[in-house]
Amino acid sequence: EVQLVESGGDLVQPGGSLRLSCAASGLTVSPYWMAWVRQAPGKGLEWVATVNQDGSATYYVDSVKGRFTISRNGAQNSLYLQMNSLRVEDTAVYYCARQNHSFDHWGQGTLVTVSS
Amino acid sequence: DIVMTQSPDSLAVSLGEKATINCKSSQIVLCNSNSKSSLSWYQQKPGQPPKLLVYWVSTRESGVPDRFSGSGSGTDFTLTISSPQAEDVAVYYCQQYCSPPYTFGQGTKLEIK
Numbered sequence: 023e024v025q026l027v028e029s030g031g032d033l034v035q036p037g038g039s040l041r042l043s044c045a046a047s048g049l050t051v052s053p054y055w056m057a058w059v060r061q062a063p064g065k066g067l068e069w070v071a072t073v074n075q076d077g078s079a080t081y082y083v084d085s086v087k088g089r090f091t092i093s094r095n096g097a098q099n100s101l102y103l104q105m106n107s108l109r110v111e112d113t114a115v116y117y118c119a120r121q122n123h124s125f126d127h128w129g130q131g132t133l134v135t136v137s138s
Numbered sequence: 139d140i141v142m143t144q145s146p147d148s149l150a151v152s153l154g155e156k157a158t159i160n161c162k163s164s165q166i167v168l169c170n171s172n173s174k175s176s177l178s179w180y181q182q183k184p185g186q187p188p189k190l191l192v193y194w195v196s197t198r199e200s201g202v203p204d205r206f207s208g209s210g211s212g213t214d215f216t217l218t219i220s221s222p223q224a225e226d227v228a229v230y231y232c233q234q235y236c237s238p239p240y241t242f243g244q245g246t247k248l249e250i251k
Binding site for chain 2: 057059066067068069072081082083084117121123124125126127128129130131
């Protein structure tokens, strides 16, 4: 079965850190860019970050620059999002997606809650 | 940043009545050598991740019913559902993937009367 599976979401206090992972199975991701997209409760979709095929280029939405780091491990078919200095407004479901120009495959998402 | 604005915010149609969702970009999203606008449409049902419906403005993703069609050019784009079915109840988003930040529209909620 083709799938992307996210993990690592949790309840964390403001200022804390969290690392999200996304594992691909039955799906080729190494030749493609990969992305994280988030959705705050009851809100729309917001692109967060993208990494190119070999990890040499990364892109971020302004609100997470300097706090989040996207990376990937090609050998393990995995994608990561290191999130530091978390804020209440980072609370959301985080989806990983394969970026084949548009975002053609999505995981089910993992919930990150930032609250004291 | 390219701002994507959808209209309407919500739409209620009868079964079989055509549904039209509009998306306007603040800049042209023509940035690929294939001369096609970098515009896609996604469907998100409650409790599910988004699903790609259409890319390059009008190319349907594999497996998407042909009642879904995309059109447009320049800064104005449209998703048309020719004969909506009950299973099409969802929120629909447009997105530009021309350049980061890869922005989405705010979403249009489709309901069936």
